[in-house]
Amino acid sequence: MTDKPLIIVEDLAKTFVLHNAESATIPVFQDLTLQVAAGECVVLAGESGVGKSTLMRSIFGNYLPTQGAVKVWHDGAYVDITKANPHEVLEVRRRTLGYVSQFLRVIPRVPTLQLVMEPLLENGVSFEEAKDRASELLSALRLPQAHWDLPPATFSGGEQQRVNIARSFIRKYPVLLLDEPTASLDAENRAIVVRLINEALKEGAAMIGIFHDLDVRDAVASRLFEVSQFKAAA
């Protein structure tokens, strides 16, 4: 483990340009700076539309920032996600940088257990070990075993969200971005996810999260980060 921050966001700016809407420009934030250390969970605060998800997606490399750098500690060095080649970003995402969205997006008709095993198989873990770890995690998330051989398309919102969480937590990412991972969960399942998050933090993960649920937020947050302080002038 390192004393260095695992995430360094430097002077980040993001402006959307909508070419098919008379080139409307939508500035979101500018000069945004943020560092997250190992074991720390920074919760993004601010009302809807302030740019929390945009920041998160810019860090993941899903959005292309207009300016600035996003450095992620990977394999003993920083990789600037905003400038790295696609294969480098994918490599960082495969082993270091995870993202849990609110929604499950997978190939239809693939059984749940297989979906949860897939990230490990991609990383070269053996079939048996992947199966054991996936089963363990799905049990911990209390997804009924009768569901494991079914594709998640017909599951309830909360069940799908737990499949999504399982797919992300199975890799034990050192850096994790959480975009409302508990939005559709009931209290008991929220508590389980909070426990998973806290365990990962104890093991030295760095996290950035968005949580609208105040109980969850208070249970995991090391500090709050107001995105609105970097609001770009329209």
Add this chain to the structure above:
Amino acid sequence: MNAIPGRIAPAPLLSVEGLTKWYGHVLGCRDVAFDLRPGEVLGIVGESGSGKTTLLNCISGKLTPTSGEVRFDTRRFGLTDIYGLSEPDRRRMQREEWGFVHQNPRDGLRMRVSGGANVAEPLMNLGGRHYGNMRQATIDWLDRVELDTRRIDDKPRNFSGGMQQRIQVARNLIHGPRLVFMDEPTGGLDVSVQARLLDLLRELVRDLGLAVIIVTHDMAVARLMADRLMVMKGGEVVETGLTDQVLDDPQHPYTQLLVSSVLQI
């Protein structure tokens, strides 16, 4: 600082530079350049007539470009411009090291011989002579693409479209290629068959460490299959990048139009 230390970046498997194709005075594609690494999946997207298939045909040695180079890391000659090779050498390299999955299985299969013979043929072309071994390899591959191995001697026309496509996939992978071209591989299939075939293709790509260049006009297929995308319009590449970045935060006006035009269900 972007180079990930501790690991030497693998040399490109394929390196395309300044690739241009004119059909008389009509532009096919212009000045296309990219590198492909071992195990990487590149998606080429764009509307009909944007030059996707022209580009794929130029890269895969089927259509001589007007100018530009297609260098491939061949086993026999190292990184070489494939159009600089003699015709027999190029054909041999294509047979040994590449696969090509057509949209229409009829273009990729020989309809007069059995499904099993279609799958085994690449082995035969590469000098395989032991009938028993080749038949066993064929059975293994039919099983791997989830076809009933008892139907090994049926003609392709007696299989459904989705099954024919699986035969074509097996035929193009049995000889252990390092690079596979796919032209709308799920284009002619109904959606129920499409999802399963995509999942199968993804599994095979992952397990075999294949590099793939896949042409599709279907953004959902592109998202599921490709690591990165090239967006084409009017014969030119207008945007490239990580697949989810190109689809979720497109920069070029045409890509924005393309992505925002996808129908939701």
